[in-house]
Amino acid sequence: MAVGTYERAPTLERADYASPVASELETIWETKPGIGGWLSTVDHKELGIRYIATAFAFLILGGIEALVMRVQLARPNLSLLTPEQYNQIFSMHGITMIFLYAQPVLTGFSAYLFPLLLGTRDLAFPRLNAFSYWAYLAAGLFMYASFLVAAAPNDGWFNYAPYSLKTYNPGPNMDFYALGMILLGISTTAGAINFLVTVLRTRAPGMSINRLPILTWGTTTTSVGILLSMPAVTLACFMLWADRQFGTHFFDATARGQPLLWQHLFWIFAHPWVYIIVLPAMGIVSDALPIFCRRPLVGYTVVVLGTIATMVMGFGVWLHHMFATGIPFIALSFFSGASFVITIPSAVAVFAWVATIWTGRPVITTAFLFFAGFISMFVIGGVSGVMTASVAADRQLTDTYFVVAHIHYVLIGINLFPVIGGLFVWFPKMTGRMLNERLGKWSFWIILCGFNLAFLPMHWTGLAGMPRRIYTYQDGMGWNTVNLVTSIGAFFLALGILLVLINIFLSVRNGAVAGPNPWDGPTLEWVTPSPPPPYNFAVIPAVASRHPLWEDRLREGMGHSSVHRGLVLDDGKEMLATTVLDAEPDAILKMPEDSYSPLVVAVVMTAGFAGLLLHWWVFSGICAWLMFMGLLVWLWPEPKLGQSARWDR
Amino acid sequence: MTYLRTFGGFKGEQIKVLTWALLIQAIVVVVIVSLLVLIGVLLRRSRRPATGLDRQPVQETGSGLSWIYIGVGISTIALIGSMIWNGYTMAAIDRPPRAPELTIEVRGHQWWWEVRYLSQDTSRIFETANEIHIPVGQPVEFRVSTVDVIHSFWIPALGDKIDLIPNQINSNWLEADSPGIYRGQCSEFCGQQHAHMGLVVVADKPADFQAWWDSQLQPAALPADQPQVAEGATQFVLRCGACHNIRGTQAGGRLGPNLSHLMSRKSVAAGTLPNNPAYLSGWIADPQTVKPGNLMPNLDLSGPELASIRTFLEAQK
Numbered sequence: 001m002a003v004g005t006y007e008r009a010p011t012l013e014r015a016d017y018a019s020p021v022a023s024e025l026e027t028i029w030e031t032k033p034g035i036g037g038w039l040s041t042v043d044h045k046e047l048g049i050r051y052i053a054t055a056f057a058f059l060i061l062g063g064i065e066a067l068v069m070r071v072q073l074a075r076p077n078l079s080l081l082t083p084e085q086y087n088q089i090f091s092m093h094g095i096t097m098i099f100l101y102a103q104p105v106l107t108g109f110s111a112y113l114f115p116l117l118l119g120t121r122d123l124a125f126p127r128l129n130a131f132s133y134w135a136y137l138a139a140g141l142f143m144y145a146s147f148l149v150a151a152a153p154n155d156g157w158f159n160y161a162p163y164s165l166k167t168y169n170p171g172p173n174m175d176f177y178a179l180g181m182i183l184l185g186i187s188t189t190a191g192a193i194n195f196l197v198t199v200l201r202t203r204a205p206g207m208s209i210n211r212l213p214i215l216t217w218g219t220t221t222t223s224v225g226i227l228l229s230m231p232a233v234t235l236a237c238f239m240l241w242a243d244r245q246f247g248t249h250f251f252d253a254t255a256r257g258q259p260l261l262w263q264h265l266f267w268i269f270a271h272p273w274v275y276i277i278v279l280p281a282m283g284i285v286s287d288a289l290p291i292f293c294r295r296p297l298v299g300y301t302v303v304v305l306g307t308i309a310t311m312v313m314g315f316g317v318w319l320h321h322m323f324a325t326g327i328p329f330i331a332l333s334f335f336s337g338a339s340f341v342i343t344i345p346s347a348v349a350v351f352a353w354v355a356t357i358w359t360g361r362p363v364i365t366t367a368f369l370f371f372a373g374f375i376s377m378f379v380i381g382g383v384s385g386v387m388t389a390s391v392a393a394d395r396q397l398t399d400t401y402f403v404v405a406h407i408h409y410v411l412i413g414i415n416l417f418p419v420i421g422g423l424f425v426w427f428p429k430m431t432g433r434m435l436n437e438r439l440g441k442w443s444f445w446i447i448l449c450g451f452n453l454a455f456l457p458m459h460w461t462g463l464a465g466m467p468r469r470i471y472t473y474q475d476g477m478g479w480n481t482v483n484l485v486t487s488i489g490a491f492f493l494a495l496g497i498l499l500v501l502i503n504i505f506l507s508v509r510n511g512a513v514a515g516p517n518p519w520d521g522p523t524l525e526w527v528t529p530s531p532p533p534p535y536n537f538a539v540i541p542a543v544a545s546r547h548p549l550w551e552d553r554l555r556e557g558m559g560h561s562s563v564h565r566g567l568v569l570d571d572g573k574e575m576l577a578t579t580v581l582d583a584e585p586d587a588i589l590k591m592p593e594d595s596y597s598p599l600v601v602a603v604v605m606t607a608g609f610a611g612l613l614l615h616w617w618v619f620s621g622i623c624a625w626l627m628f629m630g631l632l633v634w635l636w637p638e639p640k641l642g643q644s645a646r647w648d649r
Numbered sequence: 650m651t652y653l654r655t656f657g658g659f660k661g662e663q664i665k666v667l668t669w670a671l672l673i674q675a676i677v678v679v680v681i682v683s684l685l686v687l688i689g690v691l692l693r694r695s696r697r698p699a700t701g702l703d704r705q706p707v708q709e710t711g712s713g714l715s716w717i718y719i720g721v722g723i724s725t726i727a728l729i730g731s732m733i734w735n736g737y738t739m740a741a742i743d744r745p746p747r748a749p750e751l752t753i754e755v756r757g758h759q760w761w762w763e764v765r766y767l768s769q770d771t772s773r774i775f776e777t778a779n780e781i782h783i784p785v786g787q788p789v790e791f792r793v794s795t796v797d798v799i800h801s802f803w804i805p806a807l808g809d810k811i812d813l814i815p816n817q818i819n820s821n822w823l824e825a826d827s828p829g830i831y832r833g834q835c836s837e838f839c840g841q842q843h844a845h846m847g848l849v850v851v852a853d854k855p856a857d858f859q860a861w862w863d864s865q866l867q868p869a870a871l872p873a874d875q876p877q878v879a880e881g882a883t884q885f886v887l888r889c890g891a892c893h894n895i896r897g898t899q900a901g902g903r904l905g906p907n908l909s910h911l912m913s914r915k916s917v918a919a920g921t922l923p924n925n926p927a928y929l930s931g932w933i934a935d936p937q938t939v940k941p942g943n944l945m946p947n948l949d950l951s952g953p954e955l956a957s958i959r960t961f962l963e964a965q966k
Contacts, residue, residue, distance in 0.1 A: 324837075344725055
């Protein structure tokens, strides 16, 4: 569409945050105070922070589960937990960390940052964003409700059939898993669609596709990954549930079902998922590390291409989780080769970060320490991954503690380190207060030491032959000391995380006042006050380079970005739609008001799933009907948004 | 259980060398990149305080792209090299150097191993459990499957693991190059007692192996001069025979491990306890405390019943 199809031409004005336009926008965009506003808000900043806070709550729960397991495993033959309790706890630990912490926390960063980075006022579908959050919270609570009936999922996060079938697992444990995962999948899918549309259509004018911050590239890429991989696990969980409740035979070997089918469907989803929970975190580092190195990232284009290549190849390596299942030789060779090759784009990112440090002037802040530490942890997780890419070596390594060490270097090293670093970077933006640097540096060193004390020796535990997922082990196997060391390290790691939480708690009230741009960062979020007003930008900025706030100093781009003079959109809740590749202004979007309907739809949907769990079929039917009604209210056209029927002849 | 030292003949050696090579390469890469980061930070760091970032100039000194070209170039060569070595190793160990003379069937149960020795001579086929003897210096083929959930058959010091999948017969071959006792363990999560699903492989000299096989074919020992053994045999058939099997008695159960020649084994309860009379009694008296959740019920045996069953089992050498 050409510019000519505007219904009205917005004016170009200069406006700051004290101008009349700003106060007008404030009244248009602000959420009502009180509990009503809290439940109905669609503000991406509020929801993003809520996402992050909820993910951290799950991180704490998963962490407590980990500590309980580490006490049980500290010495041989301990019986703090029964085998069944241990199995439930290790399963919930995995489910919590992988599904309820690692991805949602990145969604939180993206939900908070996307509109700010992109120079717009909200995500493309604000109500869908609220729904994603509520459905995520509900899915987490749904799965955790299983503890109330002492029947938490007990077949690991991977949940292999046939142990998950009714014959071997008669309780409701696996139903909590199957239904909870479908519920969570709905939330994740909604979020992915939202990010994709936001990034494709609502960027600031001039922010062509090659000027996107890398975090946006990470989340965009993984959103595509989610849309392509999520159906596999949703389908698998539905089939599992049907096997368990209605006697279908998808995975039931006694009736010629295929237990291996579960593994294929699961890993077709879960291997891409590994990249889904690291690529945006790598994006955080690619965007934020350069701020502290005082130079742009080295190799923007190749890093972006590497991000995409990783995701694409991530769909071609799932079989490396199944090297010992009796797969034919030729398939093994292909997937083994692909698993080696997928390391190359990651190497691109590693050397880009190293080069950024070497060609910059690093300023040692807490965030910088987390990012620099991350590079090392990333490489450890990477090279242990290369070892498991080899079929010959992997058929020794797989299902031992070596792989446990590997996955923790991936999840903690490549997800938690950037997330904490990112928190130090953007906490001032979110709250207007700085986190305490001194306490932050203490927490970095304790986390780094505790983490490596816990998980570096665990590689050895695996090489010494200790299988995964065992609730205890015998004396005299050579595993005692390493396990004790790991348990001690785990508590140090927990202490470090606790310090971060204390830091947050103290700084949110008493931290130094941040100002709009405490790190002198280059991207658009640093234009806004800290915390940003509900409407983010008084006028829609126009962008002429990758680093709008650095371009005077870098002399990059053609012309100048204009951040304080731009399009005024103040006729109600409005955003600008731009074209996909070049981000040319295209249309004015009328954005929806706050609404209870996303919350209501999420709640009745969850109630419906609870009904399925309890076999209250009629109740579930009623919930489905209520959900439909809720969607009608949600989507009901509003004349004041211009959503009225019209005949154009 | 470590596999950084192996006794697995040609196959074990191939895997071990590759694993070591990849491990060393991994350590070298980690050290190099970590040093690059550390030295880079120390050399290039700004002396200005972190609070005044805006006073620190922003400049794009050099594109830095040569770092990526060189780093990724070297990484790619290393990765392709590893890939080729892995491919070579996979091909080399895919089949044994000569056709195995011995084939052993292993079937996984929650939570023990059923073992069946195959032979052309049907009179030499027999079943045992949880302890596998093999002759040294010969490749042995294992055909594995499961009666319930997925398990994984793994003797780390001899070679790689293979999963036991329902409705599927997987095979793997292993070879021991020196006599010894090699421990193995189920390595795919299989439920409550996954932790206690161990087994041992005993590698014997070929002559010893044949002698062991011959002795396993002998029927149960019922010495006429020991009435308590005969009494124990009756009790065993009555109380244990529905699940357990001892060749030469009427105990013909198939749900639990075959206990023929039990005393020739080194452990009971799938590698959980050493096989001596004290542990054996404790296990029979209260299996649910030793291995909570396992499928052997507590039988509430009286003292004399327990003693006679134990005496009978002790005679099964």
